[in-house]
Amino acid sequence: SGTDTLASTSVSNLKVLKGQTKVLIVKANLTAIGSESNANQGALITTNMTTVKATGADSGNTLYSTGSAAFSGVRMFKAVPTFAKIELTPSEQALDSGTLRTLYKFSVSAPAGTNGISLKQFTINIATSTYSATEGGATTTVLGIYGYSDASCNTPLNVNSNTTGLLNSPATGLVTGDNVVSLTTIVPIGQGLTNCFRVKGTIASAGGSVSHKTSITTYLVGDSAYPAYTWKSGLTGLMATSTEETLLLSKLIWSPNATTSEVLTTHVDWTNGYLIPGLPSDSSMSSRVSR
Numbered sequence: 001s002g003t004d005t006l007a008s009t010s011v012s013n014l015k016v017l018k019g020q021t022k023v024l025i026v027k028a029n030l031t032a033i034g035s036e037s038n039a040n041q042g043a044l045i046t047t048n049m050t051t052v053k054a055t056g057a058d059s060g061n062t063l064y065s066t067g068s069a070a071f072s073g074v075r076m077f078k079a080v081p082t083f084a085k086i087e088l089t090p091s092e093q094a095l096d097s098g099t100l101r102t103l104y105k106f107s108v109s110a111p112a113g114t115n116g117i118s119l120k121q122f123t124i125n126i127a128t129s130t131y132s133a134t135e136g137g138a139t140t141t142v143l144g145i146y147g148y149s150d151a152s153c154n155t156p157l158n159v160n161s162n163t164t165g166l167l168n169s170p171a172t173g174l175v176t177g178d179n180v181v182s183l184t185t186i187v188p189i190g191q192g193l194t195n196c197f198r199v200k201g202t203i204a205s206a207g208g209s210v211s212h213k214t215s216i217t218t219y220l221v222g223d224s225a226y227p228a229y230t231w232k233s234g235l236t237g238l239m240a241t242s243t244e245e246t247l248l249l250s251k252l253i254w255s256p257n258a259t260t261s262e263v264l265t266t267h268v269d270w271t272n273g274y275l276i277p278g279l280p281s282d283s284s285m286s287s288r289v290s291r
Helices: none
Strands: 053-055 062-064 082-086 098-109 117-128 137-148 177-189 194-206 215-220 253-255 287-290
Touching: 098 117, 098 137, 098 215, 098 287, 117 137, 137 177, 137 215, 177 194, 194 215
Parallel strands: none
Antiparallel strands: 053 062, 082 098, 098 194, 117 177, 117 215, 117 253, 137 194, 215 287
């Protein structure tokens, strides 16, 4: 960590006419993250153009900029997953009582040319329409996340000899709002691959005295801020205080797999779901089942 200042004495062929705006793009070469590198996962890189000196084309007067061009920065990771909501089929959107009803589907992709990524925890938000004595209602009593090795949710992952693809101990005691689901084992996604996931629930539905109208809205929750990162000597390329155990209050827990494709929960190589592509921290990517 630290601050470096780059002084440029001249910028050639840049002319800004009166009333005109031009955009300058600052680029940098970043050191690759890995076991033989001194680059760190989670490092925050920011830039700020502090002073701009210009010369008036007609007047010859020297002008100096005002204001700031600072921005929030970028985080360095070996790999970053991409999440995508998968639309429910018409039959899946129909709310009926039963076990293992699909409430939400999403995919996770790992970028090519990396060690892939690993997943350990999701947070599922569930909202049920208010029960009415005349129109009835529904509740979700058990929640399970199922993984598939393809992008279409057809081939279940074989996890701990469980060929159904179930990735967690079925979650009970569900609340309206966020429900944290910790996976029973680390789920890796290889570089260049996409896995599909289903959120399934056991639904109890009851009609009212007049009709039976109810709905359940479900979405995957991201984080609203990065965790605090610190680094220690001898832990090159890793996040020294970000083991999986230190992030249990996060919505999503995943690893960029800095130096290996077989990361452990005790490795200092885990982070949360802030600004992950396709994973908002609100309900904008929700799915709804109803009747």
